[in-house]
Amino acid sequence: MVIYLDADAAPARNTGQIKLYGDDAFAGMRKACQLTARCLDELVGIVAPGVTTDEIDRFVFAFGMDHGALPATLNYRGYTKSTCTSINHVVCHGIPDGKPLREGDIVNIDVTYILDGWHGDSSRMYPVGTIKRAAERLLEVTHECLMRGVAAVKPGARTGAIGAAIQKFAEAERCSVVRDFCGHGVGRLFHDAPNILHYGNANEGVEMRPGMIFTIEPMINLGRPHVKVLSDGWTAVTRDRSLSAQYEHTVGVTAGGCEVFTLSPAGLDRPGLPG
Secondary structure (H helix, E strand, O other): OOOEEEHHHOOOOOOOOEEEOOHHHHHHHHHHHHHHHHHHHHHOOOOOOOOEHHHHHHHHHHHHHHOOOEEOOOOHHHOOOOOEEEEOOEEEOOOOOOOEOOOOOEEEEEEEEEEOOEEEEEEEEEEOOOOOHHHHHHHHHHHHHHHHHHHOOOOOOEOHHHHHHHHHHHHHOOOEEOOOOOEEEOOOOOOEEEEEOOOOOOOOOOEOOOOOEEEEOOEEEOOOOOEEEOOOOOOEEEOOOOOEEEOEEEEEEEOOEEEEOOOOOOOOOOOOOOO
């Protein structure tokens, strides 16, 4: 049985119950998420051949500190970086290091800032220099999957409608949807109920109600959907070494549909833009 709780009265932990947030929470999330979106905008001018993911990580940390925010990943369950940087066949949770990006790479940069107690969670794909058409197409398909998932968010529908919309489009484009990771509730907590699957049937999942806040973050592969986690305990890669891409927004369910908190203020969150 699914239980929905007024977030103000809910325990400050993930109990599996779904929190419903009010106007003040939406305002707080809007602020945190827009700071994250601004950081991701700034990275458009930074990602380039020769730049290391450690340099990107240091920028993310400094940008947060300059704006009174803390990166949520820093020291989260032993993770020691301020962002995740997932390159080419890395599906998610790639750890920044001193290796420089190369011409033709694609990289997902995932940033979550905690601002005034609220978590702003978003990620985008960045082409490194000129990329091959197959990689370019993967970015386009993945972003479209995200936006089709977002378009499925409305009160009364089930969360399965999000996954169904993503899976239908991805597979029609001869791509696959990663099953091992999902979107999640977010707010005062980094990861909360409900889980948001990126595949499935429209009549499955929990009913979406106004006040719910969660991420949609499909990971789409050019090859098969299977992944493995490397020995570092974090880095997930495609088993067949095919390219993988991911875009992520944080959304809130409203009476008339949804609000996307993490949209780029400069319109830089879509593929195919100069960088």
